Amino acid sequence: MSLIKLRSIPDVTKISQHIIRVLGCNPSAMTLQGTNTYLIGTGKERILIDAGDANVPKYVQLLKRVLKEEDAKIKDIILTHWHHDHIGGVKDILRDEKCRVWKYERSDADDEILPNIAIKKLNNGQIFKVEGAVLKVVHTPGHTTDHVVLTLQDGSLFSGDCVLGEGTAVFEDLYEYMKSLKTILDLNPKVIYPGHGNIIENPIEKLNYYIEHRNQREKQIIDVFETNAKKTFTDRMIVEIIYENLPENLKLAAAFNVNHHLMKLAKCGLIKQITGGGENLWILVEKGELSKSTL
Incomplete structure (x- = not known):
């Protein structure tokens, strides 16, 4: 793994000492090159943000390889929202990893999205800590009712599908979505790591463009x-x-x-x-x- 910046997203990118991006290997018109998942932390226990799609063996193999190279295991999986390309891989990951799975509760439908898998409820403002990283949950509805973004102590922000690396996002509720964009803008992120597309190095400009x-x-x-x-x-x-x-x-x-x-x-x-x-x-x-x- 190397520290690189390319428009084409590699399968695995070590962005910093405490952020590793693992591409979901599920490209499509809507997912762009695929779902970006992020392994957070520097110690034995890490946090995984999002889990890609179901039945993508290449993604699971990449994640296993990274964990082995890092001599680490997953403590928590945090799902930014319920869409299949962000939650589908959970079942496959749990075959090897014994970890907790977290997601904000939907307000528009039942949350039985991963049958036979216990999902713990995220709260707005909840804090997650592992060696080398402190993550904070911020509820940002609009794309979906359960959507969250996560901030890191270094000023970076993981935007899920609220802000994309390329193009603009779809949403379920425009009114709530516009409020969430303002919420993210007020957080004044230094960099945004999106659920799809490349790293956003100019987050304030990007957010103002979206609005x-x-x-x-x-x-x-x-x-x-x-x-x-x-x-x-x-x-x-x-x-x-x-x-x-x-x-x-x-x-x-x-x-x-x-x-x-x-x-x-x-x-x-x-x-x-x-x-x-x-x-x-x-x-x-x-x-x-x-x-x-x-x-």
């Missing part, structure tokens, strides 16, 4: 409605208008994001939803209706 990007997307959407005041739109129609040259395989994710903007704008009383032809249609709220809004 401005969402604000700009919202402005683009409301401009579509204001330019076509009597016309109805679906989320996919808006994607075709405001996302230029977007690959077809990413349009569903873009429509997912647009739909959350639409719901946020509806809460603000700027647009409203109507039903037609079996589709969810949206239309601008007329000025007379807007004046009657209680929002």
Whole structure:
């Protein structure tokens, strides 16, 4: 393992004496080169942040190799959120490692995501200590209701899927997500280690870009409605208008994001939803209706 910085992410990177990144070896359009998992600490006992996907033998072999080279074992696995590409590998890891598994509790669904595996509940502000590292849990909902980021004593931050090394993140709740971006910004991280993509060396610039990007997307959407005041739109129609040259395989994710903007704008009383032809249609709220809004 060597201290290296490349745009292409190696299978294993020793980022510092107390951070080793092990790539999940599960590349896809949504996971980029794969899920980044991080082994934290310098002593015999380490903390693993996220666990990659299920049934990826190469990842498990890489993790075993690193632990052997470091003469270490895993004390705790901390999951940033419930998505399969972050929790799937837990079962495979537990075949060799006897450790605790932690995750923040979901508020939108049952948390039976890893059957027959005991998952301890994370708390906002919880502290984890191993030799060479002190991690603090910060609840950052929006991408999912259970999403957390983790701060390290050196000023670095592990962002899960809240902030990515490349591109922008998807989310379940735009309102909560924007609040979480502000929470991370207020933490003033020196560097961000994301769940996907390369290390973010300019975290404040990146966070401000994320916030401005969402604000700009919202402005683009409301401009579509204001330019076509009597016309109805679906989320996919808006994607075709405001996302230029977007690959077809990413349009569903873009429509997912647009739909959350639409719901946020509806809460603000700027647009409203109507039903037609079996589709969810949206239309601008007329000025007379807007004046009657209680929002």
